[in-house]
Amino acid sequence: MRISTSLRHLREGSKSLIRNGWMTFASVSAISISLFILGIFLLLTLNVNYLADQIESQVEIRVYLEVNTPQSQIDTLQSTIAAIPEVSKVEFVSKEEGLKFLREKLGESGKSLLEGFEGDNNPLNDSFTVEVTDPHQVAVAAGKISALNDGKDTKPIYKVNYGQGTVETLFKITHVIRNVGLVLVACLALTAMFLISNTIKLTIHAREREISIMKLVGATNGFIRWPFFVEGVLLGVIGSVIPVVLLLYGYRELTGASQVELSLLMMKMKPFDEVSQIVSTLLISIGIVIGVWGTIISVRKFLRV
């Protein structure tokens, strides 16, 4: 395509945006609102996922052993657990080490609490810390470990612990947010497309005479279509840049404000830089797709003569 031709399409497309002020405003608003809501769900999903990752990475199984389990049986048990497919790592934590960890964790305030528990007075059990390859499999792995007690005269395992329940709940929440978001966004995107196709229809109407003359003197459909295409893309870009700016600005403020509170819970929000890339790329692309789609459906009908 000639440069002068491309410039012409760009000029005609933008002119039409201005000429159809109110419909342009309505379409841009429709896209903006849809994408704003989509963006909120996107941010929610991103952060719930991020949170889930953080919690998941902390997910581990504690296998507490019965007191007086002989060392030989402990060794066999360790290799049996390590052989379970879901298990990635097994670490033996003696009760002395357990006490040391506890001391470190509680710090100064716990010092008096743990007084006199050394040596034979140690109330803790020996244990294994078990990590799994896939956090979703933690319940399965824990079940298999518990089952190792079955059919043994002296049961080596006292208790298996893995924060039962919390992990599953988190996965459920992520799932719901994702689905509700998807449905809502699909509805809004359809509405936006409908509005855009109406805007484009109006602009076609306003230029009907011009288009009929273009056809009469032999302009190709492609040539006639381009300015509308430009208009659709512009509607999409403008309609998506607005929510992107609003959402990212809001997100940055929120991460800054909530940093201290969250760090107390050993959590943090997904970093702004990562979020801003995902949100802007995704929303602007969807905006453009909506804009172009709205154009295509309205122009196609019109050019079929």
Place this chain on the structure above:
Amino acid sequence: MIEMQDLWKTYKNGSDALRGINVKIDRNEFVYIVGPSGAGKSSFMKLIYREERPTKGHIFVNGFNLEKLKQRKIPYLRRVIGVIFQDFRLLPRLTVYENIAFAMEVIEAPKRQIRKRTLEVLEQVRLKDKADSLPSQLSGGEQQRVAIARAIVNSPAVIVADEPTGNLDPETSWGIMKLMEEINFRGTTIVMATHNRDIVNTMRKRVIAIEKGQIVRDEARGEYGYED
């Protein structure tokens, strides 16, 4: 140049506009299409530039077989046909120059060529001093000359004019006819539907008379033949 064989056109509402037209128009001919209102003259023209599809029969225009012409090839047929209407059909927001150049821009002619050729046809229709006027600032005859300039700017092989003098007073009409004759003289075929008896009877050309969708008369250097 143009050939129709047993050509029928029935509109969706069932009205038979053309009923078995057989005609051959050669390169460089000047043909009047005459006949009463509703006879099928405009339909005849529309089939030539493929505004309408034939219902039955064959039609060839400048080497294009219009029955087989694919939708996306229509623009290339239109580029060898210049169309002129009774109501001028200019773009009101564009100047005279822009209205003419528009026809070259939309077929993506090179910029320099557009300028050169547009000035050339402006000269030919004697409107050079009105290049920057808007259509609303021109008389009817001048507007029609702009439309003619736009029709010939891409050097078509044939001009199809549907009652080009229908809205003009006699004197202005003669100016338009002079122009048409010049264009024809330069080698362009002209097919012109008209109700103007004086013109047909004075500027003698081939006359094809259509009544109720059929050709009832076809004479070289013919007469108008109706009392309107």
